[in-house]
Amino acid sequence: MRLLLHRLSLLTAIMLPVSGCTAPADIHDTRFMMGTLVEFTVTGIPRETAERAITDAAAEMQRVEDAFTIYGNVSNTVKAFNASPPNTAITLPDEVSDLLELSLQIQKQSQGAFDPALGGENLLWGFSTDSPPVTPPAAGAIDKAMAPADCVRHVSSQWLRSDRRCLLDFGGIAKGYAIDRGIAVLKAHHIENAIINAGGDIRLIGRHGNRPWKIGIRHPRKAGEVLLSLSMEGDKSIVTSGDYERFFTYNGKRYHHILDPKSGQPAMYSQSATVIAPSATLADAWSTALFIAPVSPLPQSLQLIRVDASGKVYRSATP
Numbered sequence: 556m557r558l559l560l561h562r563l564s565l566l567t568a569i570m571l572p573v574s575g576c577t578a579p580a581d582i583h584d585t586r587f588m589m590g591t592l593v594e595f596t597v598t599g600i601p602r603e604t605a606e607r608a609i610t611d612a613a614a615e616m617q618r619v620e621d622a623f624t625i626y627g628n629v630s631n632t633v634k635a636f637n638a639s640p641p642n643t644a645i646t647l648p649d650e651v652s653d654l655l656e657l658s659l660q661i662q663k664q665s666q667g668a669f670d671p672a673l674g675g676e677n678l679l680w681g682f683s684t685d686s687p688p689v690t691p692p693a694a695g696a697i698d699k700a701m702a703p704a705d706c707v708r709h710v711s712s713q714w715l716r717s718d719r720r721c722l723l724d725f726g727g728i729a730k731g732y733a734i735d736r737g738i739a740v741l742k743a744h745h746i747e748n749a750i751i752n753a754g755g756d757i758r759l760i761g762r763h764g765n766r767p768w769k770i771g772i773r774h775p776r777k778a779g780e781v782l783l784s785l786s787m788e789g790d791k792s793i794v795t796s797g798d799y800e801r802f803f804t805y806n807g808k809r810y811h812h813i814l815d816p817k818s819g820q821p822a823m824y825s826q827s828a829t830v831i832a833p834s835a836t837l838a839d840a841w842s843t844a845l846f847i848a849p850v851s852p853l854p855q856s857l858q859l860i861r862v863d864a865s866g867k868v869y870r871s872a873t874p
Contacts, residue, residue, distance in 0.1 A: 584609045589620050589730050591754030598748045608744035612737040619733035623725040625674055637722045644713035661840045669844035670816035672707050674722025675700040682801045682812035689803055691810050697819040731839025734758045758792040758835040775799050775826035775862050794838035796846040797827035815847050822847040831858040
């Protein structure tokens with residue numbers, strides 16, 4: 556039996572800005588949050604203004620992480636909901652309720668490929684814990700952890716879960732939402748040209764000086780190589796879900812952290828799925844869904860760049 560464990564270097568992003576020479580007016584700052592390095596780049600304004608805005612944006616993103624995480628020692632309403640007795644109505648803060656409502660809409664639109672109630676399976680596999688897994692769980696344990704379909708219900712202005720196995724996990728959408736909140740704070744500081752890169756999950760606004768931002772999409776099998784390079788400007792998000800982010804190899808088989816809700820096992824449809832969308836929230840959730848399974852027709856506001864399990868690259872038309 557051969558066992559290999561691969562861990563993602565904190566210096567390796569899913570997607571990297573590849574803009575060549577850095578403009579003199581760029582202000583950079585990097586923070587560690589949400590389990591990854593988050594890089595803020597602001598251009599074209601005084602350094603003091605940019606640094607103040609970045610500090611506020613980072614604080615807002617940390618607040619979002621604390622509000623939605625199901626890991627660590629931070630108390631929040633998501634953990635309280637997951638600990639509530641089945642069929643007991645719980646009032647969630649508007650922010651959590653709204654993101655849950657959106658998550659369930661995407662679950663329906665993606666025919667179940669995206670599921671915000673995978674907390675039990677994710678905790679069982681343990682990819683987001685301090686001690687990453689080196690062997691897969693037993694098949695019986697996976698079956699016991701899987702929640703029934705449609706186990707989260709909206710009752711009037713409250714929410715309930717119908718089964719103890721039904722545990723919310725916003726890991727497939729909350730990072731994108733945090734990026735959107737960070738950009739909102741930058742905009743509130745009257746910043747027009749900036750980019751937030753949270754381990755390869757990106758939202759950009761404006762331009763990089765007198766040219767578009769240059770974004771490189773990482774090759775899922777060739778470390779250090781770029782699959783595609785894109786020029787982007789305006790207000791857009793680009794997020795990649797890949798099987799190389801957190802994974803281990805056991806008995807010659809790759810096991811990664813993106814689970815198929817229908818099986819509780821790592822999804823095997825893709826090597827990576829990159830989504831360009833109007834917001835990082837949508838790009839985050841849909842990159843997860845489209846990594847797991849095909850969706851047809853693709854929502855009109857999205858553009859998809861997918862590498863399938865065999866390595867073939869598929870790119871949808873520009874919306």
